[in-house]
Amino acid sequence: MKPKIFITRKIPIPIINQLEKSFDVSIWEHEDIPVPQKVLEEKIAEIDGLFCLLTETINKELLINATKLKVISNMAVGYNNIDIEAASKKGIIVTNTPGVLTETTADLTFALLMATARRIPEASSYMREGKWETWSPMQLTGQDIFNSTIGIIGLGRIGEALARRAKGFNMNILYHNRNRKLQAEKELGLQYTTLEDLLKKSDFVCIMTPYTPETHYMIQKEQFLLMKDTAILINTARGGIVNENDLYQALADGEIWAAGLDVFEMEPVSLDHPLLTLPNVVTLPHIGSASIATRMKMAEVAADNLLLVLNGDIPKNVVNK
CATH class of the missing domain: 3.40.50.720 (NAD(P)-binding Rossmann-like Domain)
Structure with a gap:
């Protein structure tokens, strides 16, 4: 049998x-x-x-x-x-x-970063809804990516793959990990730093760490207050690493500029989820490896x-x- x-x-x-x-x-x-x-x-x-x-x-x-x-x-x-x-x-x-799924997820992470920084979904909706009537100097302006600073939290396989993509955009690459990755630092020009320092200096904060009891709500109100008001949070790891209520408040209050999310604490997300109401949030239905x-x-x-x-x-x- x-x-x-x-x-x-x-x-x-x-x-x-x-x-x-x-x-x-x-x-x-x-x-x-x-x-x-x-x-x-x-x-x-x-x-x-x-x-x-x-x-x-x-x-x-x-x-x-x-x-x-x-x-x-x-x-x-x-x-x-x-x-x-x-x-x-x-x-x-x-x-x-x-x-x-390393390279595919890193592709999606960088795509989400770019879409959020340059407000691509918002701009597409703006056009489709018939709002584009003229060109204006500050219309739908976003954040620059080239020469900016990216902070990667969790330098596993996908984190390193993301760093390789960031290097192609001449980004200053900070990372925080349980252990230093000296070979990756040498090959990719990475700079190891504390989580607090990473949050303070980064234009893009990318969460790539596994979800564990230790990383539950690793990013919440205290961490958002450390970030630049022009900073963008990208999460393609797991939803439970970020306190979503605190993230909503940080975005609504202008403590950070935007967020790109492929993961949520509870999936699938209900249509009345507060983060889905904000124009400065790009959301995806957990498609990191979806090629x-x-x-x-x-x-x-x-x-x-x-x-x-x-x-x-x-x-x-x-x-x-």
């Missing part, structure tokens, strides 16, 4: 075909609706492998019924949706998909991780070794 696996969302057909050669595969077919927790509770009791997304909450209560489960393959770099300690206690291997090639590669890696574990091998992308 083939091992049973459950996939919590429709993924590319070639990946499903590959998995069906080795496993009894069931899939949550509703592409735009996350699998209900009740369905997940029923499935978790009978499967050997789980292929899931960040949208699924894999907590201790859910894992109580996971009597056969050997592997949770998360199609993402982050894994804060999974109770790693609870999985480890039950001997369940948890894997992720790092590396394959066709990258999403295909992420699915391939997640499938390979699952295959390896259920075949008795250990993949390199284990997060609870």
Whole structure:
């Protein structure tokens, strides 16, 4: 009898075909609706492998019924949706998909930075709404990017990739990280600094750090007060790193100039979310890795991780070794 696996969302057909050669595969077919927790509770009791997304909450209560489960393959770099300690206690291997989305997410981060600085979505709406009646010297003016200062909080793979893009724009690059990256400093001309110094000096503050208990609300009122009133905050990491209420107030009060957000504390975001009411906020629906090639590669890696574990091998992308 083939091992049973459950996939919590429709993924590319070639990946499903590959998995069906080795496993009894069931899939949550509703592409735009996350699998209900009740369905997940029923499935978790009978499967050997789980292929899931960040949208699924894999907590201790859910894992109580996971009597056969050997592997949770998360199609993402982050894994804060999974109770790693609870999985480890039950001997369940948890894997992720790092590396394959580095350049794509860095592209999106820099695109969001540029769109926010130059007010591109706002200008497009202005034109489409028939408001463009003449040229005016200060009409829809934004912030310069070339020769400005960027502060990168979290210099992992994606942070370094973002720094390479910033270097092409001749930006002064500051970074704050748990550990200094001397090789990156040498190659990219980066300057290591404290978080406080970074916030005070940066024209663009880019959050690239993982979401952990230590980084929860890492950026809130105190940090916004340190930033320039012309500064722009960019967050493509995780929503919980920023206190959204404090961010709204900082933007509304002119403590900072603008924000570009691909992530939110609660996703999907409701239409009455206060940040969606501000003209100086560019918002995206968590599309950092959303290129066709990258999403295909992420699915391939997640499938390979699952295959390896259920075949008795250990993949390199284990997060609870």
